[in-house]
Amino acid sequence: AMRGHRGWPEQWASPEPKKRYDVIIVGAGGHGLGTAYYLAKEHGITNVAVLEKGWLGGGNTGRNTTIIRSNYLYDESAGIYDHAVRLWDGLSQDLNYNVMYSPRGVMMLAHNVHDVQVFKRHIHANRLNGVDNEWLTPEEAKAYCPPLNISRNARYPVMGAALQRRGGTARHDAVAWGYARAASARGVDIIQNCEVTGINRGPDGAVTGVETTRGTIGAAKVGVVAAGHSSVLMQMAGVQVPLESYPLQALVSEPVKPVFPCVVMSNTVHAYISQSDKGELVIGAGTDQYTSYSQTGGLHIIQHTLDAIVEMFPMFTRMKMLRSWGGIVDVTPDRSPILAKTPVKGLYVNCGWGTGGFKATPSSAHVFAHTIARDEPHRINAPFTLERFRGGRLIDEAAAAAVAH
Ligand SMILES: Cc1cc2nc3c(=O)[nH]c(=O)nc-3n(C[C@H](O)[C@H](O)[C@H](O)COP(=O)(O)OP(=O)(O)OC[C@H]3O[C@@H](n4cnc5c(N)ncnc54)[C@H](O)[C@@H]3O)c2cc1C
Numbered sequence: 001a002m003r004g005h006r007g008w009p010e011q012w013a014s015p016e017p018k019k020r021y022d023v024i025i026v027g028a029g030g031h032g033l034g035t036a037y038y039l040a041k042e043h044g045i046t047n048v049a050v051l052e053k054g055w056l057g058g059g060n061t062g063r064n065t066t067i068i069r070s071n072y073l074y075d076e077s078a079g080i081y082d083h084a085v086r087l088w089d090g091l092s093q094d095l096n097y098n099v100m101y102s103p104r105g106v107m108m109l110a111h112n113v114h115d116v117q118v119f120k121r122h123i124h125a126n127r128l129n130g131v132d133n134e135w136l137t138p139e140e141a142k143a144y145c146p147p148l149n150i151s152r153n154a155r156y157p158v159m160g161a162a163l164q165r166r167g168g169t170a171r172h173d174a175v176a177w178g179y180a181r182a183a184s185a186r187g188v189d190i191i192q193n194c195e196v197t198g199i200n201r202g203p204d205g206a207v208t209g210v211e212t213t214r215g216t217i218g219a220a221k222v223g224v225v226a227a228g229h230s231s232v233l234m235q236m237a238g239v240q241v242p243l244e245s246y247p248l249q250a251l252v253s254e255p256v257k258p259v260f261p262c263v264v265m266s267n268t269v270h271a272y273i274s275q276s277d278k279g280e281l282v283i284g285a286g287t288d289q290y291t292s293y294s295q296t297g298g299l300h301i302i303q304h305t306l307d308a309i310v311e312m313f314p315m316f317t318r319m320k321m322l323r324s325w326g327g328i329v330d331v332t333p334d335r336s337p338i339l340a341k342t343p344v345k346g347l348y349v350n351c352g353w354g355t356g357g358f359k360a361t362p363s364s365a366h367v368f369a370h371t372i373a374r375d376e377p378h379r380i381n382a383p384f385t386l387e388r389f390r391g392g393r394l395i396d397e398a399a400a401a402a403v404a405h
């Protein structure tokens with residue numbers, strides 16, 4: 001058995017917080033729980049607490065539309081997102097928990113000459129980085145996804161598509177549960193209902209721990225992984241991060257028999273769709289256009305998204321919608337994440353994933369654990385610094401992420 005391994009419990013332990021840990025992770029989403037898991041598994045650091053103000057997986061990790069892909073434009077992005085796709089492949093075995101990873105293919109639709117040019121550029125860039133991506137004619141796109149409307153007189157006719165066959169989906173709850181159980185089994189304390197209300201610094205400015213709703217907890221290393229609330233947390237340590245938080249909504253239909261074989265995304269009409277293993281159509285929208293920490297959004301966004309969906313897939317016109325919800329997405333100016341040390345000794349931040357961080361969960365956690373354990377970034381996350389916004393060396397992926405914001 002692994003040193004200190006608690007054995008494979010039904011789920012995770014729920015201990016009282018200790019007075020002190022080696023590392024505190026703020027935020028029990030997939031990225032935070034995964035970071036704690038890799039700290040224990042890869043670096044032998046097990047005296048770790050993950051502090052969560054609500055319930056684990058209750059943030060964006062349990063609210064997203066579960067799309068996984070690595071077809072972004074820049075080399076830096078290929079590094080972090082394709083590292084994730086490779087880790088998704090063996091994650092269920094690694095965690096001894098079925099995360100239901102399904103490489104069913106992600107197809108990005110082109111509706112105008114600009115889309116065609118952008119997606120073909122992505123395909124060439126992806127191939128240069130060893131990332132699979134291929135161009136389909138409208139007829140080939142329909143053959144891959146039969147419900148797709150490729151009529152020439154559609155409001156936004158399909159002019160082709162970029163298909164990443166290794167892209168797909170996973171069960172988002174299971175990712176949180178799998179990482180939580182595996183981390184807990186290795187000795188990590190997961191403390192739910194424990195909101196961090198302050199980040200403490202010593203006379204030398206270094207981090208000494210956090211204030212929480214369950215008392216003061218000491219640690220020389222604190223990793224903030226709080227998604228839409230990251231700017232609030234970092235402000236507690238006097239660090240400003242260039243984030244805007246927006247509501248991002250999603251909705252599901254009534255469950256039906258398997259009818260939709262892959263994932264389809266359309267940047268131009270701001271809609272994307274897949275079908276869950278339970279049979280629901282899982283539909284995503286663009287962000288609401290105002291900053292907010294609300295986990296709901298405007299009905300007009302849902303309406304616009306459904307207009308787009310029935311235009312692209314007329315067979316769903318009479319489908320009944322079951323429920324909609326929202327999350328709080330933390331968006332950076334260049335739509336790329338911040339995975340880095342901060343100017344405060346012992347304080348690390350993993351945020352800025354915006355509308356697209358679920359797909360990166362395994363790689364984000366893997367390299368963030370490395371960054372905390374060794375106090376220096378992994379080569380994969382080295383470009384994703386806080387300083388890039390001062391120096392201007394941005395990693396502008398707005399086109400790759402534009403489907404939602
Ligand atoms: C509707 C929607 C659809 C999306 N679709 C996709 C998609 O298809 N593909 C994709 O790749 N990405 C998608 N995303 C984005 C993705 O969900 C996120 O980028 C990713 O899940 C972020 O993971 P996380 O672990 O960093 O954050 P979270 O899961 O949000 O975890 C952060 C945690 O920090 C906790 N926290 C906050 N403040 C405090 C505090 N003071 N003290 C203690 N804990 C605190 C929160 O309660 C939360 O549980 C979507 C997001 C939304 C909202």
Ligand SMILES: CSCC(=O)[O-]
Nearest residue numbers: 067284355356403404
């Ligand atoms: C919410 S958009 C999903 C994605 O970025 O693949």
